[in-house]
Amino acid sequence: MCAAPAAARMDRAAFQELERSFSGRLVGPDDPAYDEGRRIWNGSVSKFPALIAYCTGVADVVAALESATRGGLPVAVRSGGHSFPGQSLCEGGIVIDLSAMNGIRVDPVNRTVRAQAGVLLGALDRETQHFGMAVPAGIVTHTGLAGLTLGGGIGWLMRKYGLTIDQLLSVDMVTADGTFVTASASHDPELFWGLRGAGSNFGVVTEFEFRLNPVGPTVLAGPILWPLEEAPHVLRFYRDWITDVPDELTTIVVHRRAAPLPSIPAELHGRPVIAVISCYAGDIETGQRVLRPLRTFGTPLLDLCAPRPFVQLQAMFDPSFRPGWWYYVRSCDIERLGDEVIDISATHALRITSPLSTCNIFHLGGAVARVGEDETAFGGRGVTHTLNINGNRTDGEGFAEERAWAREWWSALEPYHAGVYVNFLMDEGAERVQQAYGADKLRRLRALKREFDPGNVFRSNQNIAPAA
Incomplete structure (x- = not known):
């Protein structure tokens, strides 16, 4: 067990008072389950809460919240614990854990x-x-x-x-x-x-x-891979091709080293690649026609785009984002994939060294853009792409270098930033939060x-x- 600092200990009387009105489990620093309980998806984050309150219903949530406010303790709320900066934990406060509320x-x-x-x-x-x-x-x-x-x-x-x-x-x-x-x-x-x-x-x-x-249950989906050195050509073709694809098609461009998965031939494992991963959520035959230009562009290394269950597609990225690995992300929205953005991305992608680091370019538009910008607090309805640059490692070894690589790529794109998706922010300060929403919404x-x-x-x- 890792010893928690003295500040991460709740007053005994306050703990007993909460315990009387709480039906779930309360885990403090002396509990054998504490170290496991304070682990979250991003292994680079380590915080020591005073208490983890595993809630079973609304009454437990209210009780934990009232206990925290009475004691002047910080509060964090955790459901899946996937927050990049680890905001589902707090130092010396109460974590309101909702994982048992899963109906x-x-x-x-x-x-x-x-x-x-x-x-x-x-x-x-x-x-x-x-x-x-x-x-x-x-x-x-x-x-x-x-x-x-x-x-x-x-x-x-x-x-x-x-x-x-x-x-x-x-x-x-x-x-x-x-x-x-x-x-x-x-x-x-x-x-x-x-x-x-x-x-x-x-x-x-x-x-x-x-x-x-x-939806589905079968969709036309999967990755098509090209050598990473062909990224400038692939991205220029991709930019022009997506201008008139139907809304049924959503794509993500991924720069990375090919993962050692059973579906990928061994000779490609670790090779730098650019991939376009597609999901056509409509008629399969129509989707085959829509995707034909992409599948026949250049000489792909591998084409795994095929009819598959939607739930299988949803799990496709799971092996690349495992719980406990160390994650660092820099992100930005951009108006369009201009030549400058493409060239910057292709250059920095060639510097990927970690087998876990990636840059994912999400194609928005379609139904996302048809909701009015002021209809919800979400900012960025009008942008065409969101970039998510991940500097990742299995643990702390080499993590500083991956963070630096991600920051350098992001900084090179700074002239083309057009906001940021709030779920892709790290702890980056109030100015970046304003960029996510804009001054009027804020x-x-x-x-x-x-x-x-x-x-x-x-x-x-x-x-x-x-x-x-």
Whole structure:
């Protein structure tokens, strides 16, 4: 057991008072489960909370929150624990852990699903795909639904159906003063607006209700690989090709060293490659025609694009983003893949040394852009791409070099930055949070923060300070 610092210990009387009103498990520094409990997906983050409160329902959430505020302790909220900067943990405070609140209820008649805040994306897909439906949500199955949704939610279905927040019908939440509220388009619409893109700032969401969309169960999906030295040519072709592809197609461009997966021939393992990974969520034959120009461009090293179950596609990135590895990310939105952006990216991609480091370029547009910029707090409806530059290692060895590589690539692109996706931010300060939302939205969000969390209890996030 790793010894926790003295500051990470809760007052005994306060612990006993919480224990009397709490039905879940309370884990402190002296508990054998503490070290495991304070581990999160990003292994580079190590924090020592005073208490981890594994909640079983709303009453537990309220009790843990009230205990923290009475004692003046910091609060962090954890569902999947996938926050890049580790904001689902806090030093010397209470972690409100929602992992046990993982119920899912599908209504196939009304095409809706209710999911508690501890649900992971893989579980949501499994339940909804049983009925041939899905919520657009993420690309890694062990991501927590709550954090992904509250920041926006980009994924394989976004060009056809929009972001995860665009499917959101209502939210149940506990506010900073312990009040239980429900927000929707007709009930507290201003709060509902803010929750869709900046939601972690206003309370602890305990349950979501989403609209379901018909998907699959088979989609045309998978990667096509070219040698990385051909990246300038591939990216220029790709930029021109995607200008008129249908909304059914969502693509992600990946720069990396080919992973040692069973589906990839051994002779390609570790080779620097550029890949375009596609998901065509529509008629398979039509998708084959749409993807033919991409599949016949140049001389691909490998083409794994094929009809496959949607749930298989959703798990495709899992081996590349395993829990406990060390992750560092720099991200930006860009207006378009201009020649300068392409050349910068191709140059820095050739400097990849870690077998785990990647740069992913997400293609937005389609249904994402058809929602008005001011309809939700999410910023960046009009951009065409989001870049996610990951400097990753299995542990701390060589991690400083990977961070430097990611920062250098990001800095080289700075003249072309057009905002940032809030879920891809590290601890980068208030200026970067403003870049995620823009000045006008931020003013509106600060007023909302003042109404629902004037004491900034919920500050272990990409924080929005209450208006003065």
